[in-house]
Structure formats: structure tokens, C-alpha cells
Amino acid sequence: xxxxxxxxxxxDEGYFDLLKDKLKRVEVDGETFWRAESxxxxxxxxxxxxxxxxxxxxxxxxxRRMTEQRGFGSSTAPGLATADARxxxxxxxxxxxxxxxxxxxxxxxxxxxxxTFPEDDRYEEVVAHMTQATADWEGxxxxxxxxxxxxxxxxxxxxxxxxxxVRHIDAGGAFIAAAFFPHxxxxxxxxxxxxxxxxxxxxDRTGVMRHELGHVLGFRHEHIRSGAPPVCPxxxxxxxxxxxxxxxxxVMHYFCGGVGRPELAITALDRxxxxxxxxxxxxxxxxxxx
Amino acid sequence: xxxxxxxxxxxxxxxxxxxxxxxxxVLASAEFQQWRDRLRTVVVDGATYYVRGGDSLRDExxxxxxxxxxxxxxxxxGGEE
Numbered sequence: 001x002x003x004x005x006x007x008x009x010x011x012d013e014g015y016f017d018l019l020k021d022k023l024k025r026v027e028v029d030g031e032t033f034w035r036a037e038s039x040x041x042x043x044x045x046x047x048x049x050x051x052x053x054x055x056x057x058x059x060x061x062x063x064r065r066m067t068e069q070r071g072f073g074s075s076t077a078p079g080l081a082t083a084d085a086r087x088x089x090x091x092x093x094x095x096x097x098x099x100x101x102x103x104x105x106x107x108x109x110x111x112x113x114x115x116t117f118p119e120d121d122r123y124e125e126v127v128a129h130m131t132q133a134t135a136d137w138e139g140x141x142x143x144x145x146x147x148x149x150x151x152x153x154x155x156x157x158x159x160x161x162x163x164x165x166v167r168h169i170d171a172g173g174a175f176i177a178a179a180f181f182p183h184x185x186x187x188x189x190x191x192x193x194x195x196x197x198x199x200x201x202x203x204d205r206t207g208v209m210r211h212e213l214g215h216v217l218g219f220r221h222e223h224i225r226s227g228a229p230p231v232c233p234x235x236x237x238x239x240x241x242x243x244x245x246x247x248x249x250x251v252m253h254y255f256c257g258g259v260g261r262p263e264l265a266i267t268a269l270d271r272x273x274x275x276x277x278x279x280x281x282x283x284x285x286x287x288x289x290x
Numbered sequence: 291x292x293x294x295x296x297x298x299x300x301x302x303x304x305x306x307x308x309x310x311x312x313x314x315x316v317l318a319s320a321e322f323q324q325w326r327d328r329l330r331t332v333v334v335d336g337a338t339y340y341v342r343g344g345d346s347l348r349d350e351x352x353x354x355x356x357x358x359x360x361x362x363x364x365x366x367x368g369g370e371e
Contacts, residue, residue: 095301157335169334171332171334171341172332174330174331174332174341175332175341175344175345176345177345178341178345178346178347179345179346183301184300185297185298185299185300186298187298188300188347192334192347211345212345215345215346221343221344224343233343233344235342235343236342236356236359236360238356238359238363238366254344
């Protein structure tokens, strides 16, 4: 993209200049990048596109506020409609043309390996976040998690008696947390937590666990879909299935391109998508034996 | 999904085991090597993984298949080898 095109196409060139000054500048192999939203390095062209997306999103927000204050008008005027976060979803995984899910009746047992954490406080914090995040998913769709505290004391990084362990590992900030999918090999079933989980200020930490557990349940990132802002990370789309419409607020959506939420909360469309795979929460049923 | 738990190998590894020539070709490709060398890596329990999508760890066979999907997708749909 050349600078002439930028001037012609710019919605708000001042915002671009502002971001160039404001964001941290990083030199990599002689090339200049700007760091946005904690972990994205954007070159100058990418920063320009990002600035225009942010400007458009801000314009929609401003229009919405004005509409609310004055009691009339529309915040989805032509030209702004595409930036409006009205579209909502979840992306599932296919194997052999069938949706990947845990077998009905599976109890997703887990432990939090105490010995891998440098401090007890951090272990306790992760236990609490997992308790809340698993309860949130159990209240959303028909899945069942169970913490096995006895296994927390194990020195084995692959303890028996649980489907997956949650472990602390120093990955040098390569990720905040990492998870697995249901079809991954059993030896790769683990949720890993980097020290940056405790120090990053972008995402709610329980929200991060909700997001990682979404992967454990078989849901891919929401921002890999065509409706997501181009600045969002690109991923392999093979063997995926759109379970609902694109949802920029989804628990599985990163905070990128001016959309996504740092709370990583489960949305109404996440509920619809996850129920299409796992059914309603198990507590919704009165079960009768034959 | 099958009733049986998956073997302790990935679907990508099984697919490539049936196509050893393709795996070798990709691994020897300069373009692939250049792309792969830009990926962030992490070592877990002695094994090296590539960080994909910010929070997914993939082994070498998995990034080989990702590369094939990006550059020669027809091969993944039962096309020519």
C-alpha cells in the first residue's frame, strides 16, 4: 500500500498518526513494527488498516451514543453497518465430516498441578479461576467438569485419574495459556499457563480459562472467520464448521481490530452454538431411570 | 466421533505416514523452512511445539499439514500426491 492510496482511502489519518506516536515501536531484523493489543506486531501498512478499523468502530460507538442520547436515529447507517457488532457464534471442528465432541456422559476430570506453580497463591488463584470457568460452561451447555484435588499433589506431569492436568510452565511469554482439542492425542491433553497469565493486563483471567476450556470442548477461534477484522490473527481454517453466525463478542474471539471483549464472557450465541453440539445444561433435566 | 479414544498420534501424523515422500518434499522446501522458522516455538516436556493462533501448540507434522493446506490444498482433498 503506498502513501498516496492511504491519503485517498483514509477515514481518519490523524488517528493513524496518533497510533504511530502512541504505540510502542519495535525493530525486528531492521524492519519497524508497532505493538498493538499486547501481542500483535503490525508493520506500517497493517497499522494503517488497523487505525482505520479502530476509527470506524469508534465512529459506530459515537453514533450509538448519540442515538441513545437523542432518542432517535440509527447507528447502523450505510457505511457504518459493516462495523456494527450486530452479527453474532462459534466455530466447531470436523473429522470425517462429523462434528468433534466429547462422548455423552463424559466427565471432564482435571487437576491443577500444585508442584508446577512457583507460589501457592498462584496455584490457588488458578484453582479458583478453573472452578468458575468450568461452572460457567456447565451452566451454558451439557458438559460436566470435575476437579480431582487429590491429583493436584502429583509430581507426574501426566497424572492418572484425570482427563487433563492444568500446569504452570514458563513458555517465555509465547502464550498466556494454551489448551488442546478433544481429538488431540491423550498425551497432549493439558492446559498450560505461562507466567504472563498473572501479569498481563488485557484479559480477565477467569475469562482466559473460559476461552481455553472452549478449545477443550472443541471450539475454534471465532476471529478466524471471514467476518472478523483482517488485523485479527490468521489461522488454518481446515476442517471447521460454523455453528452460528460470526460473533465479535464471543468467548472464543481475541481482542483484536476493535472487537472482542477482554472479559471473554460467554455470549448468547456462544450458548446457541455450544448447545447445538452438547445440548442444554445437564442441570436442566429431571432424569428418570427406566 | 468414534467411541474409542484417539491413538497417541495426531491425525496429521497418520496422514503423513501414508505419504512419506510428500512430508520429505515439504520439509526440504526452502519456502516451508522460511515460514516455519518465523513461527514461535516452545519446549514442553522435551518436545518442541510451534505456537499457532496464540494458544495452540502444534508439532512438526501438524505445521507440515498446515503448510500443505495453505499452499497445495488439493492434496488434502484426496487429490494428486
